[in-house]
Amino acid sequence: MVRQTIILPVLLATAFNVTAAPKPEAVTTLQAQWAQSATQQPFSAKRGAELWRKDGIVQKGNVVRCTTCHGEDLSQQGKHARSGKVIEPMAFSANPDRFTQIKKIKKWLKRNCKWTWGRECTAQEKGDLIEYLVSQ
Amino acid sequence: MKRTLCTAALAGVLGFSAPLTFAGETSWLDWVISFDRKKEVEPVTDATWLEECGACHVAYPPGLLPARSWEKLLAPSALEDHFGENAELDNETLNAIKAYALAHAADNSIYKRSRKVMASIRPDETPLRITETRYIRRKHSEIPEKYIKRNDKVGSLSNCDACHSEIQNGTFDDDTVIIPGVGRDWED
Numbered sequence: 033m034v035r036q037t038i039i040l041p042v043l044l045a046t047a048f049n050v051t052a053a054p055k056p057e058a059v060t061t062l063q064a065q066w067a068q069s070a071t072q073q074p075f076s077a078k079r080g081a082e083l084w085r086k087d088g089i090v091q092k093g094n095v096v097r098c099t100t101c102h103g104e105d106l107s108q109q110g111k112h113a114r115s116g117k118v119i120e121p122m123a124f125s126a127n128p129d130r131f132t133q134i135k136k137i138k139k140w141l142k143r144n145c146k147w148t149w150g151r152e153c154t155a156q157e158k159g160d161l162i163e164y165l166v167s168q
Numbered sequence: 169m170k171r172t173l174c175t176a177a178l179a180g181v182l183g184f185s186a187p188l189t190f191a192g193e194t195s196w197l198d199w200v201i202s203f204d205r206k207k208e209v210e211p212v213t214d215a216t217w218l219e220e221c222g223a224c225h226v227a228y229p230p231g232l233l234p235a236r237s238w239e240k241l242l243a244p245s246a247l248e249d250h251f252g253e254n255a256e257l258d259n260e261t262l263n264a265i266k267a268y269a270l271a272h273a274a275d276n277s278i279y280k281r282s283r284k285v286m287a288s289i290r291p292d293e294t295p296l297r298i299t300e301t302r303y304i305r306r307k308h309s310e311i312p313e314k315y316i317k318r319n320d321k322v323g324s325l326s327n328c329d330a331c332h333s334e335i336q337n338g339t340f341d342d343d344t345v346i347i348p349g350v351g352r353d354w355e356d
Binding site for chain 2: 115123139
């Protein structure tokens with residue numbers, strides 16, 4: 033009986049928590065750093081999702097967004113708009129290697145915010161975007 | 169006696185100093201004794217080069233361009249506009265890949281194709297694209313456009329690894345070329 037009372041809640045918790053995999057350490061570390069400079073709200077996956085689809089600058093006659101290269105479905109591979117290079121899925125659930133290296137996250141956020149929006153992202157935006165991607 | 173010594177010294181200088189400048193790849197003695205004539209291009213072994221350059225395109229062997237080209241391509245801030253793309257790196261990584269490129273550049277290589285690439289570039293030229301060097305252009309001049317440019321799976325001469333199946337070994341030999349949609353019999 034004692035054992036059951038322990039096991040049941042654990043099982044239930046596992047069953048309902050399948051989608052909420054723990055955040056990689058790199059993400060918690062970075063978000064803690066960004067939270068210090070971002071005075072605004074807690075990071076939100078919902079805002080991140082909006083940013084992910086937000087119109088960026090015009091490149092070669094086309095408005096670009098994150099989805100221009102990463103595709104509409106985060107669990108699928110994307111394709112770079114210019115080079116055609118295959119980009120592995122961004123969804124953390126589909127690609128557990130994602131968001132595990134601080135250096136790599138910082139590098140690509142810097143490059144791709146400039147590519148897509150023509151400027152670096154704010155700490156709030158970075159935190160929201162990663163919150164969204166990790167939740168997928 | 170004095171003359172013999174001088175001749176010996178001169179021969180030594182001529183014989184040894186030139187090959188010794190090919191530092192970082194192999195010793196002169198190994199090169200002379202080896203049966204492997206270093207016919208191709210030195211394969212890329214550097215983990216940082218493979219990771220950083222290979223993230224967006226094939227990790228081109230540094231032995232396909234002279235050091236002065238890499239110097240320009242990897243100058244501070246140059247990667248912020250890398251053929252229209254932002255490929256900027258932190259200073260530490262940039263310095264690491266630059267050092268690798270310079271040490272293994274075509275003019276510092278004993279590999280035959282690297283020497284041929286060098287021979288096709290005039291001293292006053294600093295090509296920024298491998299595909300613009302005369303040697304590479306000449307080597308591909310007879311391949312119809314439908315195999316490269318108009319081939320969806322290739323698209324551009326710069327996608328070396330679309331056809332060169334053993335580029336990771338530094339091998340570009342005709343026998344290793346498999347053109348997507350055409351196969352190995354592309355020479356027919």
